[in-house]
Amino acid sequence: MKRYSMFAVAREAMRYHAGWERAWRSPEPKKRYKVIVVGAGGHGLATAYYLGKVHGITDVAVIEKGWLGGGNTGRNTTIIRSNYLQDPSAAIYEKARSLYEGLSQDLNYNVMFSPRGLLMLGQTEHEVRGYQRTVHANRLQGIATEWIGPERVKELVPILNIDGPRYPVLGALYQARGGTARHDAVAWGYARACSNMGMDIIQQCEVTGISQNAGKVTGITTSKGEIGCENLAIVVAGHSSVMAEMGGFRLPIESVALQAWVSEPIKPCMDVVVMANTVHGYMSQSDKGEMVIGGGTDGFNNYTQRGSWHHVEETTRALVETFPIISRLKMLRQWGGIVDMTGDRSPILSKTPVEGIFVNCGWGTGGFKAIPGSGFAMAELIARGHSPLAAEFNLDRFKEGRFIDESVAAGVAH
Amino acid sequence: MLTLTCPCCGVTAEETEFAPGGEAHPKRFGPDSSDADFEGYLFARANPKGVHFERWRHAYGCGKWFLAARCTATLEVFGTYPAQTTAPPADVIKKIKTKRPEWEGYK
Ligand SMILES: Cc1cc2nc3c(=O)[nH]c(=O)nc-3n(C[C@H](O)[C@H](O)[C@H](O)COP(=O)(O)OP(=O)(O)OC[C@H]3O[C@@H](n4cnc5c(N)ncnc54)[C@H](O)[C@@H]3O)c2cc1C
Ligand SMILES: [Zn+2]
Numbered sequence: 001m002k003r004y005s006m007f008a009v010a011r012e013a014m015r016y017h018a019g020w021e022r023a024w025r026s027p028e029p030k031k032r033y034k035v036i037v038v039g040a041g042g043h044g045l046a047t048a049y050y051l052g053k054v055h056g057i058t059d060v061a062v063i064e065k066g067w068l069g070g071g072n073t074g075r076n077t078t079i080i081r082s083n084y085l086q087d088p089s090a091a092i093y094e095k096a097r098s099l100y101e102g103l104s105q106d107l108n109y110n111v112m113f114s115p116r117g118l119l120m121l122g123q124t125e126h127e128v129r130g131y132q133r134t135v136h137a138n139r140l141q142g143i144a145t146e147w148i149g150p151e152r153v154k155e156l157v158p159i160l161n162i163d164g165p166r167y168p169v170l171g172a173l174y175q176a177r178g179g180t181a182r183h184d185a186v187a188w189g190y191a192r193a194c195s196n197m198g199m200d201i202i203q204q205c206e207v208t209g210i211s212q213n214a215g216k217v218t219g220i221t222t223s224k225g226e227i228g229c230e231n232l233a234i235v236v237a238g239h240s241s242v243m244a245e246m247g248g249f250r251l252p253i254e255s256v257a258l259q260a261w262v263s264e265p266i267k268p269c270m271d272v273v274v275m276a277n278t279v280h281g282y283m284s285q286s287d288k289g290e291m292v293i294g295g296g297t298d299g300f301n302n303y304t305q306r307g308s309w310h311h312v313e314e315t316t317r318a319l320v321e322t323f324p325i326i327s328r329l330k331m332l333r334q335w336g337g338i339v340d341m342t343g344d345r346s347p348i349l350s351k352t353p354v355e356g357i358f359v360n361c362g363w364g365t366g367g368f369k370a371i372p373g374s375g376f377a378m379a380e381l382i383a384r385g386h387s388p389l390a391a392e393f394n395l396d397r398f399k400e401g402r403f404i405d406e407s408v409a410a411g412v413a414h
Numbered sequence: 415m416l417t418l419t420c421p422c423c424g425v426t427a428e429e430t431e432f433a434p435g436g437e438a439h440p441k442r443f444g445p446d447s448s449d450a451d452f453e454g455y456l457f458a459r460a461n462p463k464g465v466h467f468e469r470w471r472h473a474y475g476c477g478k479w480f481l482a483a484r485c486t487a488t489l490e491v492f493g494t495y496p497a498q499t500t501a502p503p504a505d506v507i508k509k510i511k512t513k514r515p516e517w518e519g520y521k
Contacts, residue, residue: 308416399453
């Protein structure tokens, strides 16, 4: 692999950019791998990457039915934060956030991590108390967040209407090192690094069955034939239940649609991420100048990758109240992704009833921010059979009533 | 937009008039059951990509609960029926089978 650098850019500029290599190989599958990861989203690719980087396991294939990064990883609004309430969440999301800080250097790929600061507005007394509680929890967890008053909020976000008629802004939970990153680049950077370690990324290859022998996984059936494996990692977000069904077990997951939309590009007007969870909308400005907007999920099971129209209407309405200057903006694009929701709004990183099969799912509406931490923990779980970061997120927590309840901490979880 | 017909009052309306209530026909397990059965009843969901039986409430209408058979991959509604039904009625099953010959049937 040729490294990307200033010199490479200069060199290529001199020769009509004819020397750039493909970022990853597209090989045909081998007969067998030590580890097969299903799903080339951020979580699957990061799992493969840390298997190689930390544990020296490179006999790995990542199997993807579409194109890599074409699932939720390429559809999200890229918010990164670690201001969660419960200790296990704080640990894994903060691990992810801190890995994001050095990810561009680590991968030699610019993931455009931008720790521009993130505000979660308190717009009801209840929400204010909830966020203040989170700030206290974060302090104990060693995560830098603070509660700031409305004047400071206005200073940080001049375009915000802080004394709206219905939900005035009473303050905000502020994480100065939260922010955004370029979602596609995260998938591409991990893919390039995995390919460089000799791993096979196989796109346009759908997994249609899982073979087992005496309760142990032996391989998978795909649209490109049978492939054997010792360990299988299912990392397919919205399709987790479909894959679990192939493995003969069920998951505490329901798949629903979540949408996002962006405006035409405008001049820089907001350099932080703002989430308004009471009114169900959030917004940031991309480097291109588009206002990136998201809201709530649909309530019913859905695999169509398009959501219900009324959510777009409700969220836009709420955000126009919150940011009056956007009222005349044209919206350019709207899209949906299928998110995997658990009852406690926390992810699942776990062994399964079938030996050798591991699942990483349940990130729901908020897993982009977790990609590096999740991949790191998942790799450890597969390689060593145990991972401190993943331990609390196992499937047994449902049986044992040991929920990691993040649904109370934020009405919206992105 | 998803359109449903309430079998209780007969009104056909858009989804904003209804509230979704998750998987229908759960097999209930009580305090005497095994941990695994109880866990399955409380948390495990079929969540299929395809034919799904589910609960809805006519929240901004007559207020009644009812059940629906719907395809989660296309949002096509095969039929709705009263909540006081322990398994999908034969006419709904028949309709699904004609439209989805590859469907494995109600489990
Ligand atoms: C609109 C929207 C906004 C969001 N906003 C945020 C946000 O601001 N911040 C945040 O942190 N998170 C956000 N999220 C959530 C985040 O996008 C996801 O949690 C995360 O991207 C999940 O990554 P993944 O790798 O697990 O799944 P995916 O990226 O969905 O990857 C799974 C892959 O598995 C493949 N697959 C499925 N079935 C099969 C099969 N049978 N065979 C082979 N391959 C298969 C799919 O094609 C897919 O590429 C948002 C999500 C959406 C939809
Ligand atoms: Zn009715």
